[in-house]
Amino acid sequence: MLYYAVKHLYNPVVGNAHWNTTHVVFYVVNQIDRSVAFDFDLFLYDASSTRSLDEWGVEGVSDPTSSTEVFSISKTSLQQHCSVLEKCFVAVEFEVKSEGIRTVEIARLGFNWGGLVLTPPSLSVQVVKKKKDRVIIMLKTMRVALWVWLEADQPGIFSHNFFPMYVPEMFLEYVPHRMSEHCCKIHVTSLYDHYHLRR
Numbered sequence: 001m002l003y004y005a006v007k008h009l010y011n012p013v014v015g016n017a018h019w020n021t022t023h024v025v026f027y028v029v030n031q032i033d034r035s036v037a038f039d040f041d042l043f044l045y046d047a048s049s050t051r052s053l054d055e056w057g058v059e060g061v062s063d064p065t066s067s068t069e070v071f072s073i074s075k076t077s078l079q080q081h082c083s084v085l086e087k088c089f090v091a092v093e094f095e096v097k098s099e100g101i102r103t104v105e106i107a108r109l110g111f112n113w114g115g116l117v118l119t120p121p122s123l124s125v126q127v128v129k130k131k132k133d134r135v136i137i138m139l140k141t142m143r144v145a146l147w148v149w150l151e152a153d154q155p156g157i158f159s160h161n162f163f164p165m166y167v168p169e170m171f172l173e174y175v176p177h178r179m180s181e182h183c184c185k186i187h188v189t190s191l192y193d194h195y196h197l198r199r
Contacts, residue, residue, distance in 0.1 A: 013062070015040060015094025025072040026092065030062040037061050037097040040070055043166065044081055047089040047144040048119065050168040054081045059097075089144045091166045121145035121165075125188040134175045135184055141165050146191040152176065153185040165190075 013036050014029045030036050038060060044053040062068040075085065082088035122142040129136040137158075139148070145165040150158050156176035176183050 013038070013096050015092070017092055021075070023072045023074050024090070025069060026058075027067055027069045028060070028062040028094075029067045030064060033064050035061050035064055039093075039095045039097060041093045041095075042073070043091045043093075044078065045089045045091060045144055045166050046082070047087055049143055050141065050166060053088070089164070089166055091164065119143055120192055121190055123148065123165075123188050123190060125150065125186045127184060127186060128171075130183070133179055134173050137172045137174055137186055138169065139165065139172060139188065140169050142168070149189050150174075151187045151189075153187075154178070154180075154183065156184070 012031045014031075015038065016027060016029065018025050018027070026040055026042075028036075028038055040058040040060070042056045042058075044055065045051065046053060056073075058071050060068070060070050078088070078090070079085060121144065123145055124140045126138050126140075127135050128138045137150075139150075141148075148161075148163055148165045150161050150172070152158075152174060154176050156174055159173040159175075174184060174186065
């Protein structure tokens with residue numbers, strides 16, 4: 001888990017969000033000495049499924065070596081699309097568009113107001129293709145799944161891990177340290193599983 005956290009934190013340009021009782025504010029932290037172009041895309045989902053309720057998009061440019069507030073959305077405006085916010089999930093995708101920046105992957109953030117009611121997301125994972133040095137994994141869910149965690153039966157690195165999943169299907173890569181004929185058995189859990197294990 002530490003690897004995936006460090007991978008995000010040590011990017012020179014990071015998108016983030018801060019929310020309080022009335023608003024959620026989105027901002028970009030730029031740690032390099034030139035301006036950077038970026039995209040913020042926000043999606044509102046029904047957490048009991050993967051049905052999209054609405055979406056917004058914002059493009060902008062951050063100043064060099066600064067923290068730039070991009071935009072904010074009020075709790076009231078979100079309630080116009082989703083009356084019971086505890087049953088809704090807000091997903092944010094952030095992407096750097098400037099050339100020469102190491103941050104090329106999309107950073108996925110997620111949150112909700114009031115504490116999301118945890119229901120079984122019905123996650124499933126399957127290896128769909130094997131390549132010379134990696135395997136392609138198909139991940140499916142019936143509902144929004146918070147903090148999906150993938151594990152394999154041998155050491156290696158996933159292209160993404162420890163993330164909120166809010167689309168019904170996605171594909172990832174897994175690169176084992178040593179590829180073999182029997183690679184790989186993949187196991188998936190989410191916050192729901194860990195919460196109920198501790199009770």
